[in-house]
Amino acid sequence: MERDEKLPTGSSHTVSLLVENKPGVLHRIAGLFSRRGYNIASLTVGPTERPEYSRMTIVVLLSSKTVEQVVRQVQKLVPVVEVRELSPVDLIERELLLVKIRTPEKNHAELRALAETYEAKIVDVSPDALIIEASGNAGKLDALEDRLATYGIQEICRSGRIALERGFKTLAPPNLK
């Protein structure tokens, strides 16, 4: 079969990594994705319950077969302690959205109501602009963005996906200190 993963087609997969918290680790991982042509939709990194390890959540747009290859390649990186594609069925995923709307004050009440529907908050108000904060899965945030578009979106900042699997399973191998 030919490699045809150059274009960002394929479906969305969530890959979770436990990595050593050391300088250059992000570079190693990002470099691997870039040189092997794996398209990253989002990447987040943050501390974990163990200070010597970080957790990365990488969302890729690839075929399932290629994702398997991604996982095997990433596992070869020495600072990567564990890597797995999280099962879409058991996935709890969240993303944070900040969006700045430029709109006259008369619309603020309407926007406040809209925000409430999406369990979002208005976190900054100026006479001609406000910032809404929302969190949730990607689908919900996309829908909110669509609704807000009519009011004139000035800027959007999304955190990228973080995710955990339901149940007692964890990413950390049992022998990890």
Place this chain on the structure above:
Amino acid sequence: MAREKMTGAQAVVRALEAEGVDWLFGVPGGAILPIYDALFDSKKLKHVLVRHEQTGAHAAEGYAHATGKVGVCFGTSGPGATNLVTGIADAYLDSVPMVAITGNVSSALIGSDAFQEADITGITMPITKHNWLVTDVKDLPRILKEAFYIARTGRPGPVLVDIPKDIQNAELEFEYPETVNIPGYHPPVREEPRLKDAAALIRASSRPIIYLGGGVRTASAYEEVAQFAELVGAPVVTTVHGKGALPETHPQCLGMFGMHGARFANYAVQDSDLIIALGARFDDRVTGKLSTFAPEAKVVHLDVDPAEISKLVTATVPLVGDLKLLLPQLTAEVRKAFAASGRADLAPWVKKVADWREKHPLHYAVQGDEFIEPQHVIRRIWEKTQGKALVTTGVGKHQMFAAQYWTTTQPRQFITSGGLGTMGFCLPAAIGVQLGKPDALVIGIDGDGSFQMTLQDLATAVDLKLNIKIFILNNLFLGMVHQWQDLFYEKRLAETPLSDLPDLVKLADAYSCLGLRARKPSELEDVLDRALAHKGGPVIVDIRTRPDAHVYPMVPAGAPLNDMIDGE
């Protein structure tokens, strides 16, 4: 081991001694001076002063190829480090265990664009198994221990340790660790091997083929491969790094397949119904066009690197693990399956392959008395050395002629740059091979273009009085590119003719070694005999070969494997 106070530089020397390093290769420079100063006191480490860091890296590769031990090379910061890059990349693609150690500017200067500063850990990230920039001298013993461990275990490969000058000078309480604990490095594999499934496929197959790669050499699994192959009875093909994995004189061995493999070997692979790949990675140079590769074949793929499984060709049954441990288990399982349920009759298949072999042998013609045929040179050297020499090659037509006509019968006998295809590999690799195997006869088969990429290290070979014999198949062309231009670019020879320079005999003289030349077939025998008889240092032999002698058969890049040009 008792703790001992010393500098970082001394710790490097002590660690290398503890790892059993004997030869290492490098060039000193400002940022690695403390290590060289410490090296000056070592009684165990023998440093070879090469004339360019790239050749140091290739020599380390040659040493590692020949001995199975880790090759070690040194370079200073900046250009010293970047000169190592080609050798490191070569080792990465050919899974050669190597530890490269570089000095860097002092920690305080890193990131300031200091004199001779280069981000060598950043540069070599994609071409090493792992690399380290040492930021605390206390980490040095652990890092060096991990470096050697990672380089030689699992799928071997190069690693790089970059040590700033102030770290080399800083003091530590040295204690070399006995074990490693790297949470993210798992050479042993967690997947349960599906031996029964593999045995069932092998039992049922009526047209199996065994495909051997460099992994057999890496695992030193020669005996295990022979036992397996003889039990299964299938024809055996190899990659260029698989040459010698089963002696090419073995009746089942069809030799190399792929772009310049024999027709019969390629036909056999294409027509097989089961490919048993052992320590191989389905490189594009062996598969030809992937979508047309062995269309009816199921695949049993045994490899130590899980990322090679189903990377290019989907494995029907993957077997991840160390070839030396896993293959005997597979052999036992296959034996059980044969005993329990019988097996398909291979006789018609073996006959078919034998017929192809008879009808389409590898061959060349000796035409007239004007030109020396390159293939003939390889055969004559082989015959004169009873096929016992260790061979290194450069990259180009001469390399493929050598791969086709040097019948390889021993492990670690045919040493070449396969994955990266690095011209200039021959001479430095021969230096490393000879140092690793001091009693062996070491032959280099090189091309005129390839030789000129690293020839400065003739000085190193002369210094060391190495009896290496470099035969340069000189066609006054960048021959392999010339071949592609002849075949695919309407004979438009853009920048491939090489001038008749340097005079290789005078060059040998300038380096105080023996230089010989054969221009015509009538001169060949005497020159080969004199070169092979020579003692007391290297010999450079300039053999003028037919310029348009191309390597056939050839599968054009991107064509199906059985779609070969010529060679009939």
